[in-house]
Amino acid sequence: MASTVPFVTLNNGQKMPMLGLGTWGSPPGEVAQAVKDAIDIGYRHIDCAHVYQNEHEVGEGVKAKIDEGVVKREDLFITSKLWNTFHRPDLVEGACRTTLKNLGLDYIDLYLIHWPMAYREGPELFPQDENGKTAFSDVDYVDTYKALEKLVELGLTKSIGISNCNSKQVERVLAAATIKPVTNQIECHPYLTQSKLSPFCTERGMIVTAYSPLGSPNRPWAKPGDAQLMEDPKIVALAEKYNKTPAQILIRYQIQRGHVVIPKSVTKSRIASNFEVFDFELTKDDVAQIDTFDCNGRLVPITSAAGHPYHPFENEEF
Numbered sequence: 001m002a003s004t005v006p007f008v009t010l011n012n013g014q015k016m017p018m019l020g021l022g023t024w025g026s027p028p029g030e031v032a033q034a035v036k037d038a039i040d041i042g043y044r045h046i047d048c049a050h051v052y053q054n055e056h057e058v059g060e061g062v063k064a065k066i067d068e069g070v071v072k073r074e075d076l077f078i079t080s081k082l083w084n085t086f087h088r089p090d091l092v093e094g095a096c097r098t099t100l101k102n103l104g105l106d107y108i109d110l111y112l113i114h115w116p117m118a119y120r121e122g123p124e125l126f127p128q129d130e131n132g133k134t135a136f137s138d139v140d141y142v143d144t145y146k147a148l149e150k151l152v153e154l155g156l157t158k159s160i161g162i163s164n165c166n167s168k169q170v171e172r173v174l175a176a177a178t179i180k181p182v183t184n185q186i187e188c189h190p191y192l193t194q195s196k197l198s199p200f201c202t203e204r205g206m207i208v209t210a211y212s213p214l215g216s217p218n219r220p221w222a223k224p225g226d227a228q229l230m231e232d233p234k235i236v237a238l239a240e241k242y243n244k245t246p247a248q249i250l251i252r253y254q255i256q257r258g259h260v261v262i263p264k265s266v267t268k269s270r271i272a273s274n275f276e277v278f279d280f281e282l283t284k285d286d287v288a289q290i291d292t293f294d295c296n297g298r299l300v301p302i303t304s305a306a307g308h309p310y311h312p313f314e315n316e317e318f
């Protein structure tokens with residue numbers, strides 16, 4: 001029998017498992033099996049997105065485990081995200097229904113605005129102008145958020161939230177929200193600890209979901225010679241101290257900060273070992289030491305959207 005994961009209670013009372021399976025870059029032909037393995041191991045939370053272009057296969061994995069009777073739909077917490085080309089309020093419901101169709105579900109548990117920047121509406125996920133630059137749209141993410149609220153009323157998603165929003169953007173959404181965002185899903189790991197944005201969100205009743213917690217070694221723009229978080233001697237030393245793997249230290253670090261964490265893997269042994277993080281505790285001093293590794297080392301800077309008026313990491317306070 002698989003072990004269970006602790007939950008956080010969201011600001012609407014919904015329970016969210018603190019550990020989930022990431023699916024960005026999980027390839028066709030592998031991701032359905034990864035989802036099935038994860039559910040067998042005990043994962044109950046899957047992080048998806050339309051732009052990952054694999055929701056159909058994620059859904060196959062989920063369906064297989066529901067059909068086998070391993071889990072019921074209500075045991076699972078499935079997140080998806082609205083891509084940047086669907087921010088115009090009249091496109092939001094259709095985009096969510098497409099995701100539901102791909103996943104083979106009647107509802108999702110959480111729907112996020114993936115980024116605050118809107119891109120030109122149309123069939124391409126990464127539209128470009130005549131100069132090869134990302135083509136923007138001027139839709140305000142607050143208007144998009146108001147359209148997400150309607151999805152809750154329609155029963156298409158239980159909760160809604162935001163992703164990649166800086167503190168000013170969080171404030172703007174909160175000021176307009178009738179239904180509060182439950183989370184801000186943001187990059188978080190020892191090289192980018194989010195020491196200001198994390199408490200800023202939690203003080204406002206929003207959970208932080210930490211993405212790229214292992215340092216996203218397979219991000220497509222990684223260059224040879226880039227620092228590898230899991231190979232950092234300071235993390236390796238902590239792993240040796242606790243007789244754990246570097247990945248387990250990095251996942252546990254997030255959990256002890258009260259963050260939800262969504263490491264990605266398509267490797268069964270790693271999916272399993274990444275789950276073995278509830279049988280040990282980092283000392284307060286070790287958490288504080290990891291906090292000092294921050295070097296503003298952002299791994300997902302979305303430079304392709306440079307110059308967008310809503311780019312969250314340009315001229316941000318935090």
Ligand SMILES: NC(=O)C1=CN([C@@H]2O[C@H](COP(=O)(O)OP(=O)(O)OC[C@H]3O[C@@H](n4cnc5c(N)ncnc54)[C@H](OP(=O)(O)O)[C@@H]3O)[C@@H](O)[C@H]2O)C=CC1
Pocket residue numbers: 021022023024025047048114163164185186210211212213214215216217218219230245247248262263264265266267270271273274300
């Ligand atoms: N909201 C947003 O804008 C974003 C959200 N995300 C979400 O967060 C998830 C996680 O972030 P992501 O950037 O994918 O990166 P992670 O930090 O989770 O790293 C994933 C990589 O680490 C490898 N890995 C996993 N476990 C281990 C292990 N125990 N030992 C060694 N290597 C390991 C995986 O390899 P392998 O699969 O081959 O085992 C994969 O290459 C995403 O998949 C996505 O769901 C991510 C980025 C942006």
Ligand SMILES: O=C1CO[C@H](CO)[C@@H](O)[C@@H]1O
Pocket residue numbers: 024049051300302
């Ligand atoms: O979640 C993410 C990973 O994939 C996207 C691009 O393909 C990123 O923009 C995004 O942050």
